[in-house]
Amino acid sequence: IVLITSAHAARAWLDLRQSLFADDSPCSYLVVGSASARMLEELDPTVPILAIAPSASALAHVLPSGTQHLFYPCSASRRDEGVEWIRAQGVDIVELPLYEPMLPSDAEQRLNTALESSTTPRAIIFYSPSAVSNWFSIRADIPADSIFVAIGPTTAESLRAHRVEDVVVAEGTDSAAIADAVERSLRRGV
CATH class of the missing domain: 3.40.50.10090 (Rossmann fold)
Incomplete structure (x- = not known):
């Protein structure tokens, strides 16, 4: 197997x-x-x-x-x-x-451009703890009006370890599960 x-x-x-x-x-x-x-x-x-x-x-x-x-x-x-x-x-x-997961050389520029061009509230989706580590290696701040969505509990733990208090955990990795997690968050007012 x-x-x-x-x-x-x-x-x-x-x-x-x-x-x-x-x-x-x-x-x-x-x-x-x-x-x-x-x-x-x-x-x-x-x-x-x-x-x-x-x-x-x-x-x-x-x-x-x-x-x-x-x-x-x-x-x-x-x-x-x-x-x-x-x-x-x-x-x-x-x-x-x-x-080996690695950051593109222009990751900081791409991230800043994406954040500047997005509307709020925005959902930021993390598929792995390494994605969380990479995010916080580029930006130490937590953008206002952002919904942090974790795929799975270990990714959620990683976000909380970086002081993200409101983490929404998606039930799965597909688009529907992620959309459901964001919708739950919006209803809660996170």
Whole structure:
């Protein structure tokens, strides 16, 4: 079983499936996020998806019983919690770091332009703790009239660690879940 926890990992893995692993086909996928699942369904349609979890923390609810081995294409900066939990279940994980998250050289300019051109209230969506770290490496302030949306509890924890008090946690990674989170926030007056 191949565990895919992000769209970046899915893209990097699918690139390898075209070259290095062209002759090898995984028996199935275990996926976090509907965007990653759609990408795999479209670009690797012969490999079934066993389950789709809305977040890494939800893997506990979808990990098939009897799973003994997982192959995990991941970021070189991946978080430990999910991997440690899976290992604690007695599952052997072979990690394959395929990419390193990095900021573009013009990230500060692009962020400032985006904030200046957006209307308020604005939703700022964070898909990972590394995205939170990158944001706060560029800007220490929290823009007024902004709704901070976290995909999953670990990303929410990361935002709170950076003193963002009002964090809205989306139930999943798809657009509908994010829109629902923003709508909930607007109704609450956050």
